[in-house]
Amino acid sequence: MSVLLAYPHEHIEGRPVGDFITAVWDLGADWPRERQGPDPCDVQAAAGFMAVQLPEWCLALSEEAVLAAALANQARNAERGLGLVPAIAATDRIVQRETLPRELSPRWRPLCDGVDGMPAKLVVKAGCSTSGLGVEIVEHASDIGRAVRLIQRRAVGCLARLRQIREPHFLLEEYVEGFSFEVSGYSRDDVECVFRPLQQRWTEDGRIAEYIPHERPPSGLVDAAIRAVRALHLRWCGWCVELKGHPWRVIEVNARLGEDAGSYARKVSPGGCPVRAMCEALMGA
Numbered sequence: 001m002s003v004l005l006a007y008p009h010e011h012i013e014g015r016p017v018g019d020f021i022t023a024v025w026d027l028g029a030d031w032p033r034e035r036q037g038p039d040p041c042d043v044q045a046a047a048g049f050m051a052v053q054l055p056e057w058c059l060a061l062s063e064e065a066v067l068a069a070a071l072a073n074q075a076r077n078a079e080r081g082l083g084l085v086p087a088i089a090a091t092d093r094i095v096q097r098e099t100l101p102r103e104l105s106p107r108w109r110p111l112c113d114g115v116d117g118m119p120a121k122l123v124v125k126a127g128c129s130t131s132g133l134g135v136e137i138v139e140h141a142s143d144i145g146r147a148v149r150l151i152q153r154r155a156v157g158c159l160a161r162l163r164q165i166r167e168p169h170f171l172l173e174e175y176v177e178g179f180s181f182e183v184s185g186y187s188r189d190d191v192e193c194v195f196r197p198l199q200q201r202w203t204e205d206g207r208i209a210e211y212i213p214h215e216r217p218p219s220g221l222v223d224a225a226i227r228a229v230r231a232l233h234l235r236w237c238g239w240c241v242e243l244k245g246h247p248w249r250v251i252e253v254n255a256r257l258g259e260d261a262g263s264y265a266r267k268v269s270p271g272g273c274p275v276r277a278m279c280e281a282l283m284g285a
């Protein structure tokens with residue numbers, strides 16, 4: 001089986017997945033500043049590259065790789081591998097919100113629809129996942145314009161993920177109180193394998209300081225994550241679902257494992273590398 005792992009591969013500790021790799025599309029050596037590398041969001045170029053390598057199917061391990069891997073799977077008509085429609089639902093936040101069951105989402109709307117009926121405390125979000133750079137919390141509707149301009153300024157020259165969607169778009173979400181949890185895992189056909197859920201701990205200046213592992217996750221957390229994964233039809237891929245609130249609300253779903261290497265990997269999977277476990281399960285099948 002030939003598989004292409006699209007990942008900044010030096011971040012896979014000890015490169016334990018080497019046995020499986022016949023080609024690596026390295027998205028940039030300076031992750032998480034991968035945005036300065038060759039434009040990984042040019043899915044046409046990526047698919048062209050992958051066509052030369054002829055992988056049977058592609059597994060994306062970073063956000064930038066999700067659409068490209070799905071496009072290559074589609075081009076090869078791959079039996080396994082993430083499809084294009086689920087990949088779009090996982091990378092475009094508006095499609096994602098439309099696809100998730102209503103009761104699993106915070107109240108939301110496209111920015112252009114205005115704030116009528118929304119609470120005062122809102123989250124202004126870019127239309128794609130951006131490692132926090134595309135997200136601003138505002139206390140009043142009058143701050144939305146400033147938040148959008150701030151996100152757009154940050155996007156100049158750095159937000160490759162925003163460029164995945166050629167016309168960046170925004171949405172507004174109700175602010176969900178509580179701690180953020182991440183549930184990651186992978187799916188073959190209809191079988192999900194779930195790693196150990198983690199709670200995020202944030203710094204004052206808005207970065208994830210550490211992940212706190214939970215042997216016994218709070219009630220309903222894993223079920224809500226799996227419902228989200230199934231709603232998006234994520235199969236033959238890794239995934240990571242971020243959830244908050246009571247009842248659980250899905251903050252985002254990504255069609256790849258959590259991206260923080262090192263301590264993240266050890267905490268979700270203390271018995272061994274989660275990437276290796278996923279590769280063995282998906283590729284060895």
Ligand SMILES: Nc1ncnc2c1ncn2[C@@H]1O[C@H](COP(=O)(O)OP(=O)(O)O)[C@@H](O)[C@H]1O
Nearest residue numbers: 106123129130131132133135173174175176252
């Ligand atoms: N609707 C929301 N309510 C409360 N907090 C949110 C909401 N959306 C995002 N956040 C906070 O902002 C962070 C970044 O948002 P997220 O959607 O995960 O974007 P990114 O892809 O940039 O990680 C989340 O980890 C969460 O702490």
Ligand SMILES: [Mg+2]
Nearest residue numbers: 131132242252
């Ligand atoms: Mg997030």
